[in-house]
Amino acid sequence: MHKLSAFLLTFLLCFAFTAPASAAWQPTVAVGILSAQTTVSIAVRSGTAVLKTDAKAKPMKTLRPGMSVTITTAGSQLAADGKPARTATLLVTSADEREPLTLAVNGRLYRGAIRTDLHGYAMTVVNIARTEDYLQGVVPQEMPSAWPRSAIEAQAVAARTFALANRGRHSAEGFDLCATTHCQSYGGVAAEETGSNAAIAATYGDVLTYRGKLIDAVFHTDSGGWTDSSKAVWGTDIPYLQPAKERATKTQPWTRKWTTSEFAAKLAKKKSIGTLKKIQLTPLTIGKSASDRSASGRVTAATFVGTKGSVRLTGNDLRSLLGLPSTLFDLRLDGTTVTATGYGAGHGLGLSQWGAKAFADAGQDAKTILAHYYTGTTLKELYRP
Incomplete structure (x- = not known):
């Protein structure tokens, strides 16, 4: 994880804090999960999906649980189930944004939408997930779910803050964050653990700020x-x-x-x-x-x-x-x-994961742990359930 430019960070923070105030609102992150692909299979495991060229376009196809679509490269455009789509981007998203969607990408499960973008003659595959769903695939990859609860809660807040502060980090590649340690390790549904999910839920929407702005919570x-x-x-x-x-x-x-x-x-x-x-x-x-x-x-x-x-x-x-x-x-x-x-x-820099465990073992809560590692910061509820 590295520094984000001051200009980009300021821009993203303005967006984060002026987003809709709806109680159900939460930010989404676009995570690059695959690159250099020529064929991608996307299957619906739960929810009802639609295939589109972009979020505002009319559905090309409706996909219910058990159904799938195979997206392939076809020269300068993509094809869906062998039919040219006359576009360089295809999106599989929920038919109803209020309904959770789980998709299998080449057999691996992800929550949220999947977008395929053609770059040259190969595709980049992007998972567009709600922040809390994204964290479920991140936190157990970064910290063992069997560790003390307050340490995992501190990790969840740090991971949430880092993700939102660093949206656009891979904008040149067409997504916000990668799925590796360069940003944060992200494993999708397969990585989820009960203990980590509980810590994420307990800190829902909580982020760290400094002078009113999200910090780069490395x-x-x-x-x-x-x-x-x-x-x-x-x-x-x-x-x-x-x-x-x-x-x-x-x-x-x-x-x-x-x-x-x-x-x-x-x-x-x-x-x-x-x-x-x-x-x-x-x-x-x-x-x-x-x-x-x-x-x-x-x-x-x-x-x-x-x-x-x-x-x-x-x-x-x-x-x-x-x-x-x-x-x-x-x-x-x-x-x-x-x-x-x-x-x-x-x-x-920032939170030491083993150090956080030691503080948690000694009875320190997540707020105290975070204040120790991120000097002068404020714990803020950015959004709520």
Whole structure:
């Protein structure tokens, strides 16, 4: 998950807060679930669907439970059950917007509508789902449903806020969010769990705001003991993404080892320095900054000296080059071996999922957990059942 531009975020927030005030209203999100498809089967499992060229068009076909349509590419247009549709977009949606619809896309179940968009000679498949239905396929993918209820509720609020704040993130591809960890993992109906659904229902419509606007509620697996600031990780200061201490430190420990030649070969992707002779990096103390470490202790930069020169790399560069779980680590050169020892997993911003579990285990409610990780934010009911 990454930053959303200030302009796009402001635009989307205006839309979110000025939407219809109907008690039944809730936003929808368009999620890209498949790409580069030439054939897609869409079957109705519950509800009554209609096939259209777009939301305002007249129905081409009515589909009841047990019925299906096969959409294929046909040059510069799509075909439905072998019949050219003379369009680059086809939509399978509910015949009555008040009636829930469940569709199987190539056998996998999704709630809401399905749209196929032709790009070149292949299709992108998009699930247009109500936010709460979307969350049912997200939250258990991001946090185990067996975890304490308040931790899952905090995750549900963070996931809901992130989704609504980041609508349009993939606008160039024709949808809002992808179904991978780049946005949020989304598995449709197959991912749903009773415990997660209960937490989602308990927080229905709840989002986090800062000065009246939805926040970019990023989260990660485990901070290792101390979350970080957006300034340290992204280079941009975001007031609500500031360092926060966990209940425990040195969590999720990990170790990686390389020979000096293997390590130098990885560094050579940035700059060749010959045989590695020295590593310049302040020893790690979690929660303590240094000239080359952030306030949480994460590596901001390290210098490597070799027989043919030196190179200084950022912590994020090193994490990527070396395939490390986080930037909260030490590096040690011992003869012909380089060892990285670190803690946590993920970028370290916002809610720490394992940290939230620890707070929940200690009896903290979701509101308290969220306030701890997102500095100065307000929990707001954006819409209600």
